Amino acid sequence: MSLYDRNLALLDTQAIAYRLVEHEPVLDYPTAHAVRARFGLRGVESKSLFLRLKDGRYAMLVTAEGARADWPRLKTxxxxxxxxxSDAELIELTGCVPQCACPFGHAAEIELVFDDALLGHEHLLYSPGPPELTLEVATADLPRLLASLPNRVHHLHASAP
Structure with a gap:
């Protein structure tokens, strides 16, 4: 099953409504903004960083466009x-395209770090794998989605972790 199929299955299994749009490949935020305007997409653009941990584990950090990684907090x-x-690790372990990492649908051993600040927005926009597709999902449904994942989920709060 492809990353795209896994993402749609996750949403469908949890009865989470979504809007899917097809467009030119989105590999940067200016293109994402143009697509958002053209299709009337609502919400904040996701920013997903695939992390390698010093102890050999991997994690996907899911935050908002423009957010900066707080490396000491992430280490804690x-x-x-x-x-x-590396891009090679991203491709091999997630099936994602560099500059277009998908936040959900990864193997259970890849941990997820979810920035709870995303819940302050009405919708989250993210690619379900192919850079030519964008999903719009209500953030009110994200806690249910996160609880259904096989991955260990860490919540990054505005205060200390």
Whole structure:
């Protein structure tokens, strides 16, 4: 099953409504903004960073466009020093395209770090794998989605982790 299929299955299994649009490949935020305007997409653009941890584990950080990674907080939360994984690791372990990492639908051993600040927006926009597709999902449904994942989920709060 492809990453795209896994994402739609996750949403369908949890009865989470979504809007899916097809467009030119989105590999940067200016293109994402143009697509958002053209299709009337609502919400915040996701930013997903695939992390390699010093102890050999991997994690996907899911936050909002423009957010900066707080490396000391991530180390405390994950229990090991993180760094951005290579493009080759991203492709091999997630099936994602570099510059278009998908936040959900990964193997259970890939941990998820979810920035709870995303819940302050009405919708989350993200690619379900192919950079030519964007999903719009209500953030009110994200806690249910996160609870259904096989991945260990860490919550990054506005205060200390």
């Amino acid at each position: 939360l994950l229990g090991a020093r993180p760094s951005v994984a």
